[in-house]
Amino acid sequence: MESLENALVAFAGFVWGMPLVILLVGGGVFFLLYSRLLPYRHFRHAIAILRGRYDDPGDPGHIVHFQALTTALSGTLGMGNIAGVAVAITMGGPGAIFWMWITAVVGIATKFFTASLAIMYRGRDSLGHLQGGPMYVVREGLGRRWLPLAGLFALAGLFGTLPVFQVNQLVQIVREVVAIPNGWTSEADHFGFDLTLGVLIAAVVLAVILGNIQRVGRVTSRLVPAMVLFYMALTVWVLFDNAGAIPGAFALILEDAFSGQSVAGGAVGTVILMGVRRGAFSNEAGIGTESMAHGAAKTNEPIREGLVAMLGPVIDTLIVCTCTALAILTTGVWQGSEADGVSLTASAFEHALPGTGAYLLTIMVLFLSLSTIFSFWYYGSKCLGFLAGAERQHHYVWIYTGLVLLGAVGSLELVISLIDGMYGLMAIPTMTSALLLAPRVRAATADYFARHPRERRALD
Known part of the structure; x- marks a missing residue:
């Protein structure tokens, strides 16, 4: 297991080199200026x-705009915001948060282009059903000779959307906040507890995902807004309790972003790489997973879904991730702590709300991680359908449920390296196709606003 873990860490480090950072951030800057x-x-x-x-029940697709956004957000709002931010601070220092913000700012434009393309170039699967996502954008927009690029996305997406990270962190917080203090398990031997909880999570996930994307859309459209509001209320309480430290936290983020003083050796490159990596994991701009959700929207207007999709990085990274980062930095728990991932965030809330903070965060993690797991099943099944045929993708339900158990008992470094590496591979076909097809999005944008006079003035 240790050799596998080392191999995955090396793989993730190789994929997330400076060329990928330039592709994601530089591509986003291009989209920003080009639009x-x-x-x-x-x-x-x-x-x-x-x-x-503008909803029309007669339009092609499976879910309305609101459900498409909440389904996409359910895949981003969750462990990326709660545990991912903590990992960014632990491994890259406070300055990594600044580079997460950069991915969100340019990610607004990136999502506009990628989600517009997801509707513009929807394709039929082997059963004749209309589907969206980067693999169909490549096939329908760039042509058959680009199919290897589409296959790369589908293969990487099959592994990148595994539920292992979300389950791993959910089990970790329940174990450390609830189970160990109550004597249900111990720090030294918790395999049995982790496996039992994994089985329970798998049963809940199976009950929801058997209902297909329509059920996932209904669940996430109710769950995500409620959990975001709950989490915001919780973090506002923590920040109110530490209001005097907020200006210093912002100053620390900005200073460390260009100095790397919190990273061994003062490596600014490490800060940038970790911030962009965690930002991409959080808001998924340029990765392509969320395009599969937006590609399922009921609409004939690609630009409308692009405009809806651009709200994702604002909600996910600029608002929710910033609140998490400030909670960790203002309470000071990040300094001298051996906690990692979700445990560090739990320490921040427990510091501000002794006796209740960690429990409240556990409830939050439970619902947000489950909503992410629901959405990731949909993404993975579509990738399998593209590779092996839609008539076989229903088998993914059982594979996916079994992988919930793997996430429950695996190590944090192993699962996060696997997901990081695959996310990086997914970005290559997503960004490449979006950059090549950008002129078609701009032409469609001009046409759309020409047909909506009230919005045309903003183009002048």
Whole structure:
């Protein structure tokens, strides 16, 4: 197991080199400038679309705009915001948060382009059903000679959307906050408890995902908004309790972003790489997984779904991740602590709310991690359907449920290295196809706003 862990760590480090950072961040900057900042100027219109003003039950697709966004957010809001931020601070220092913000700012434009393409180039699977996602964008938009690139995304997506990280961190927080203090298990020997909890989680996941994307959409459309509001209320309480330390936390983030003083050797490159890696894991801009959810939206207007999708990085990274980072930094638990991942975040909440903070966060983690697991099943099944045929993708339900058990008993470093490496591979076909097809998105954007006079003025 140790050799496998070392191999996966090396693999993730190789994939997440500077070329991938340039592709994600540089590509996002290109989209930002190429669009003339258009996505950033149409948040009001995006909200109107999200509220159902333009919904048409007769349009092709499976779920309405709001459900598409909440399904996509359920895949991003969760461990990336709670445990991922803690990992970023532990491994890259406070400055990594600044580079997470950068991925979100440019990620707004990236998601506008990738989600628009997910609708523009939907394709039929082997059963004739309409599907969206980067693999179909490559096949339908770039042509058959680019199929190896589509296959790369589907293969990497099959592994990158495994539930192992979410389950691992959910089991960890339940074990450390609830089970060990109550004597249900011990720090030295907790395999039996982890496996038992993994079986229970697998049963819940199976009950939901057997209902397909429509059920996932209904569950996430209720679960995600409620949990975001709950988490925001919880973090506001923590920050109110440590209000005097907030300016210093922001100053520390900005200073460390360009000095790397919190990383061994003062390596600024490590800070940037860790911030971009965790930012990509959090908001998935340029990775492509969320495009599969947005590609299922009921619409004939690609630009509408692009505008809806751009809200994701704002909610996910600029708001929720920032709150988590400030909670960890203002309480000071990140200094001299051996806790990692979700345990570090739990320490911050327990510090501010003794006796209840860790329990409240555990409830939050339970629901957010489950919503992510629901969405990741959908992504993985679509990748398998693309590779092996849609008539076989239903078998993924049982494979996926079994992998929940693997996540429950595996180590944090093993599972996060596996997911990181595959996320990096997924970004290559997603960003490459989006960059090549960007002119078609800009042409479709001009056409869309020409047909909506009220919005045309913002283009001038």
